[in-house]
Amino acid sequence: MQIDLHHAYNHQGDIQERYASVISGYKRHIALMPNLELIEQHITCQQDCILSEQAERGLYFTIISDDPIKTTNDIHSISVSYLPKNWSGDFYLTQGDKKSLIQIHILPEQLAHALGETEDQTLLYFSCLFHTLEAQENTLNLPVTDTIKTLWQTILAHTGQNLSLTGHVYACIFTFIEQLKMLKHIAQCNDCQSKIFHAQNLLEVPKNLSLKPQLLAHQVGLNEEALTLGFHYLVGQSISSYSEQRRIQYAAEQLRKNPNAKTSIVAGSGFSESQFEAMFIQHFGISSQHYGQIH
Numbered sequence: 006m007q008i009d010l011h012h013a014y015n016h017q018g019d020i021q022e023r024y025a026s027v028i029s030g031y032k033r034h035i036a037l038m039p040n041l042e043l044i045e046q047h048i049t050c051q052q053d054c055i056l057s058e059q060a061e062r063g064l065y066f067t068i069i070s071d072d073p074i075k076t077t078n079d080i081h082s083i084s085v086s087y088l089p090k091n092w093s094g095d096f097y098l099t100q101g102d103k104k105s106l107i108q109i110h111i112l113p114e115q116l117a118h119a120l121g122e123t124e125d126q127t128l129l130y131f132s133c134l135f136h137t138l139e140a141q142e143n144t145l146n147l148p149v150t151d152t153i154k155t156l157w158q159t160i161l162a163h164t165g166q167n168l169s170l171t172g173h174v175y176a177c178i179f180t181f182i183e184q185l186k187m188l189k190h191i192a193q194c195n196d197c198q199s200k201i202f203h204a205q206n207l208l209e210v211p212k213n214l215s216l217k218p219q220l221l222a223h224q225v226g227l228n229e230e231a232l233t234l235g236f237h238y239l240v241g242q243s244i245s246s247y248s249e250q251r252r253i254q255y256a257a258e259q260l261r262k263n264p265n266a267k268t269s270i271v272a273g274s275g276f277s278e279s280q281f282e283a284m285f286i287q288h289f290g291i292s293s294q295h296y297g298q299i300h
Contacts, residue, residue, distance in 0.1 A: 031047055076161060156177040218233055
């Protein structure tokens with residue numbers, strides 16, 4: 006079944022009842038200024054379908070999850086996108102899929118005004134930025150940093166007037182822009198890249214797998230924000246995800262050598278037993294018990 010989401014919502018922003026057997030959810034718009042808004046959207050799919058979506062031109066700073074985003078712990082990923090013109094397209098969801106996001110949407114002329122620049126200068130800056138960072142379809146994916154989590158938590162917890170919410174939203178936009186500037190520098194700096202790959206090499210050593218990003222950054226000579234951003238950009242995953250992956254891989258190596266030492270291996274991995282099994286199945290597709298038997 007194909008559904009045009011533009012016509013699927015009622016006046017309150019909820020999916021209309023006639024589509025309830027296929028999808029459920031909502032889309033809310035909070036207008037902060039004429040050219041600045043917050044968009045919150047959640048969709049749960051009850052059966053396979055194709056959804057048609059529309060989006061207005063502008064810059065989008067988006068936090069993404071599966072379930073509705075109530076706190077920053079719910080955030081799975083972050084993206085920054087630029088649409089030079091109004092967009093429409095289709096995406097496919099299968100039964101059980103869930104999609105949740107909150108977006109800051111700002112038109113270039115509004116951002117240019119806030120930055121004290123012309124619209125052309127702002128557009129040229131972002132065009133060069135996306136080109137330098139080799140953005141796919143004018144979209145960049147960013148890691149969830151502590152700085153961004155703090156700012157988004159303020160937005161998520163806000164209950165007052167829109168004026169103060171607007172201030173929090175602008176603070177978030179400016180922080181994203183600073184992160185993108187930092188990322189652009191890293192993409193053009195061989196010394197920074199060498200330090201990031203050194204951090205990756207350190208995480209290949211079992212004794213370093215429990216290193217916190219702050220200490221890891223100190224060891225390679227970068228600040229934590231730069232390492233977090235650069236690691237995600239160059240390695241393709243967050244420091245925590247990479248470390249977890251290496252920890253489970255190292256545990257698997259130990260398990261192959263000594264299948265009877267599972268209790269001590271789990272304890273040494275830093276995971277609880279349930280976390281260990283979940284990570285093991287996610288990574289290898291089988292339980293640790295079966296893995297030990299096979300190998």
